[in-house]
Amino acid sequence: xxxxxxxxxxxxxAGCFGCHMSFLDLDERLVDLIEHIEFDRSPxxxxxxxxxxxxxGLIEGGVCNSENVHVLREFRKNCKILVAVGACAINGGxxxxxNHISLEDCLNEAYRDGIGVENPQIPNDVELPLLLDKxxxxxxxxxxxxxxxxxxxxxxxxxxxxxxxxxGREPSLDYELVHFD
Amino acid sequence: MQNFIRNLAQExxxxxxxxxxxxxxxxxxxxxxxxxxxxxxxxxxxxxxxxIQNVIEFYSFFHLEPxxxxxxxxxxxxxxxxxxxxxxxxxxxxxxxxxxxEVRADGVVSLxxxxxxxxxxxxxxxxxxxxxxxxxxxSRIDEIVENVNKKLPLDQWSRDLFDVQDNIIKSGLLLNETxxxxxxxxxxxxxxxxxxxxEVEKSGLRGRGGAGYTTAWKWKFCHEENADxxxxxxxxxxxxxxxxxxxxxxxxxxxxxxxxxTVAAAIIGATQGFIYLRGxxxxxxxxxxxxxxxRRTANLLGKNILQNGFDFDIEICLGAGAYICGEESALIESxxxxxxxxxxxxxxxxxxxxxxKPTSVNNVETFLAAANIALHGGEWFAAFGTSKxxxxxIHSISGDCAKPGIYEYPFGVTVQTLLDDxxxxxxxxVQIGGxxxxxxxxxxxxRKIAFxxxxxxxxxxxxxNSRNILDIVHNFSxxxxxxxxxxxxxxxxxxxxxxxQVDKIVEGHGSAGDIVALEELCQLIKNYSHxxxxxxxxxxxxxxxxxxxxxxxxxxxxxxxEPGFDLDKSLETARxxxxxxxAAAHLAxxxx
Numbered sequence: 001x002x003x004x005x006x007x008x009x010x011x012x013x014a015g016c017f018g019c020h021m022s023f024l025d026l027d028e029r030l031v032d033l034i035e036h037i038e039f040d041r042s043p044x045x046x047x048x049x050x051x052x053x054x055x056x057g058l059i060e061g062g063v064c065n066s067e068n069v070h071v072l073r074e075f076r077k078n079c080k081i082l083v084a085v086g087a088c089a090i091n092g093g094x095x096x097x098x099n100h101i102s103l104e105d106c107l108n109e110a111y112r113d114g115i116g117v118e119n120p121q122i123p124n125d126v127e128l129p130l131l132l133d134k135x136x137x138x139x140x141x142x143x144x145x146x147x148x149x150x151x152x153x154x155x156x157x158x159x160x161x162x163x164x165x166x167x168g169r170e171p172s173l174d175y176e177l178v179h180f181d
Numbered sequence: 182m183q184n185f186i187r188n189l190a191q192e193x194x195x196x197x198x199x200x201x202x203x204x205x206x207x208x209x210x211x212x213x214x215x216x217x218x219x220x221x222x223x224x225x226x227x228x229x230x231x232x233i234q235n236v237i238e239f240y241s242f243f244h245l246e247p248x249x250x251x252x253x254x255x256x257x258x259x260x261x262x263x264x265x266x267x268x269x270x271x272x273x274x275x276x277x278x279x280x281x282x283e284v285r286a287d288g289v290v291s292l293x294x295x296x297x298x299x300x301x302x303x304x305x306x307x308x309x310x311x312x313x314x315x316x317x318x319x320s321r322i323d324e325i326v327e328n329v330n331k332k333l334p335l336d337q338w339s340r341d342l343f344d345v346q347d348n349i350i351k352s353g354l355l356l357n358e359t360x361x362x363x364x365x366x367x368x369x370x371x372x373x374x375x376x377x378x379x380e381v382e383k384s385g386l387r388g389r390g391g392a393g394y395t396t397a398w399k400w401k402f403c404h405e406e407n408a409d410x411x412x413x414x415x416x417x418x419x420x421x422x423x424x425x426x427x428x429x430x431x432x433x434x435x436x437x438x439x440x441x442x443t444v445a446a447a448i449i450g451a452t453q454g455f456i457y458l459r460g461x462x463x464x465x466x467x468x469x470x471x472x473x474x475x476r477r478t479a480n481l482l483g484k485n486i487l488q489n490g491f492d493f494d495i496e497i498c499l500g501a502g503a504y505i506c507g508e509e510s511a512l513i514e515s516x517x518x519x520x521x522x523x524x525x526x527x528x529x530x531x532x533x534x535x536x537x538k539p540t541s542v543n544n545v546e547t548f549l550a551a552a553n554i555a556l557h558g559g560e561w562f563a564a565f566g567t568s569k570x571x572x573x574x575i576h577s578i579s580g581d582c583a584k585p586g587i588y589e590y591p592f593g594v595t596v597q598t599l600l601d602d603x604x605x606x607x608x609x610x611v612q613i614g615g616x617x618x619x620x621x622x623x624x625x626x627x628r629k630i631a632f633x634x635x636x637x638x639x640x641x642x643x644x645x646n647s648r649n650i651l652d653i654v655h656n657f658s659x660x661x662x663x664x665x666x667x668x669x670x671x672x673x674x675x676x677x678x679x680x681x682q683v684d685k686i687v688e689g690h691g692s693a694g695d696i697v698a699l700e701e702l703c704q705l706i707k708n709y710s711h712x713x714x715x716x717x718x719x720x721x722x723x724x725x726x727x728x729x730x731x732x733x734x735x736x737x738x739x740x741x742x743e744p745g746f747d748l749d750k751s752l753e754t755a756r757x758x759x760x761x762x763x764a765a766a767h768l769a770x771x772x773x
Contacts, residue, residue, distance in 0.1 A: 066752060066765070066766075066768055069748065069768055073772045076742075076772075077772065102754070103754045103755060103758075104754055104758060107755075107758055122758045122759055123759065124759035124760055124761055126761065126763050126765060126766075128759075129765075130752045130755035130756060130759060130761070130765075130766055131752075131755045132748075132751045132752060132755070133751045133752075133753070133754050133755070134751060136744075136746070140744055140745060140746065141744050141748075142742055142744075143694055143741055143742040
């Protein structure tokens with residue numbers, strides 16, 4: 001390992017931050033890790049945009065709206081290695097359950113016809129990102145280099161993956177790490 | 182309805198194994214399977230309601246929502262597309278006033294696509310209420326539309342619309358023989374059963390469905406299995422796109438096929454046989470029943486056949502639109518009244534087949550050959566073909582040629598010979614053995630058709646230089662995604678992903694990494710699928726990618742990646758609902 005720290009950026013798109021929470025389950029191993037990496041754009045640092053020389057981008061959640069697309073592209077542009085983290089990033093996951101219902105029906109149910117809705121209207125402020133008609137996994141929108149399965153992937157998965165990369169090895173997850181029942 | 186269902190169940194002895202037959206009758210009468218029918222049948226057949234629901238959802242020809250009184254299906258095989266199917270189905274839809282896939286508001290007619298209906302030599306073809314219609318042109322479509330709008334009952338439509346030709350262009354060893362009516366049974370008993378099995382072994386006959394297992398061994402193993410009952414099944418679920426030889430054999434040589442089944446039954450010790458006829462061949466049903474009736478009258482079926490102290494009879498079972506039922510263990514499941522999901526093998530059907538009894542499942546053409554071998558002896562057959570592939574093979578030739586139809590050749594014939602005989606020129610390549618087989622390019626026409634080189638179930642589709650390889654692959658990948666039975670994940674999910682990935686490349690959204698992803702996906706489906714369908718579903722991509730890498734490469738963009746769907750278009754609904762059209766309400770397809 002060289003002395004220069006590896007830059008890691010993370011983000012949650014259409015996800016629940018559960019993968020980030022699982023990452024924090026590295027607990028005391030975070031101390032070892034921080035010897036070798038530094039966080040760039042991430043909810044952990046509150047840095048708003050990726051530096052142009054990020055090494056690893058960890059992305060949780062799928063792509064459900066136009067903002068997700070922009071953020072994902074920023075990560076792709078600035079990270080040498082882009083990683084889809086968790087079930088939603090890989091398959092669309094829970095948010096993709098809406099794919100079986102038309103977007104119009106979803107929005108009407110939430111903002112117009114649902115029980116208890118007051119002042120029914122579809123939000124239309126230009127500040128708001130528009131929803132895509134389907135939720136997509138990351139690899140359908142940009143090129144993804146690695147996939148970490150799990151809902152969420154366990155802290156051990158993050159540890160094995162990152163330490164492999166830091167050691168210059170091709171990351172590989174043992175069967176126990178991707179065996180879920 | 183209650184009386185109708187009760188009578189129907191009674192006619193079928195309340196047997197759950199007859200579920201397909203019962204559901205076909207319900208579908209024909211009500212144009213769907215009403216919920217009430219499901220409940221009533223569950224009670225009368227003593228099976229769970231969910232099992233019936235499962236069967237209905239599995240087969241393409243059963244519906245939970247009403248179809249039109251005239252349910253029209255148009256064959257969506259590559260050969261149909263090559264003859265202008267898209268234009269004609271759109272014309273049909275417009276004239277009928279119905280959208281493809283839907284039922285017209287008055288409930289009179291519905292229109293949809295269906296997988297290859299086995300009429301590639303008289304395409305464009307389709308089905309009306311299950312009955313084959315052929316050679317569709319605009320004027321024939323006009324006639325059908327008029328009949329539909331007049332609600333003219335099907336039996337009053339011009340017979341010409343339902344005309345199905347044999348188109349036997351070149352007959353050989355088997356097709357030159359006249360239908361056999363008892364001669365082979367007599368020869369078998371005169372020679373002795375085990376002696377006849379020896380003749381079949383000597384003939385070197387191998388299964389004609391494509392896999393090529395030695396027929397005599399199958400019969401021998403089935404015979405040797407200790408059991409109180411054994412079954413013979415004729416696999417007439419000819420679903421491989423581009424194959425239609427079984428249709429012709431059953432139309433003109435049914436006696437020989439039944440004779441072959443009877444001889445096989447005598448050898449293995451079966452008293453009951455089935456012919457599983459694909460639903461698309463409903464037009465053959467009555468004719469085959471008539472042949473069976475004649476054979477019973479002539480004591481070629483029934484009790485004490487030809488005074489040999491041997492009982493045997495044959496029942497015809499119709500499929501309901503599922504390609505997978507051509508796989509023998511799926512076919513057996515279907516015969517038992519269940520969804521056609523392939524079983525784990527072993528045990529093989531010769532050990533545990535229909536109702537878990539030893540069962541020999543053989544192709545239509547295999548029985549035709551076997552009957553002739555029983556009559557003329559093994560040498561007669563083995564004199565033709567190559568050392569590993571004896572005898573002759575019957576081919577269904579379609580696509581870009583002057584004379585599509587049925588051709589019989591000894592094994593070992595070169596692809597070029599077939600092309601010359603059927604009048605094909607400017608040939609780009611040939612799909613041999615259907616989508617699950619091999620695509621060969623025009624520098625390989627010296628190759629031989631035989632199990633040791635190009636194995637085939639009989640499908641031979643010719644493409645000339647005006648055709649695009651990717652259109653072919655596109656059609657085949659959609660076919661497999663539609664026909665996957667859904668049981669195992671590598672095939673169910675894999676064939677859909679493969680379809681999506683091929684679409685992405687064909688539609689011009691592909692980039693460098695997409696071919697690698699395509700190949701990885703192909704290997705995964707091929708290596709991990711449960712049965713032959715999944716294991717061969719990637720063949721169209723793999724065989725063409727190997728031969729024409731440049732065709733794929735030329736479709737790729739010179740960028741690292743592009744999404745496979747239209748990003749901006751997928752914001753359209755949200756834009757309309759939010760009444761927005763500002764810059765932030767749009768997305769570029771590729772990052773600037």
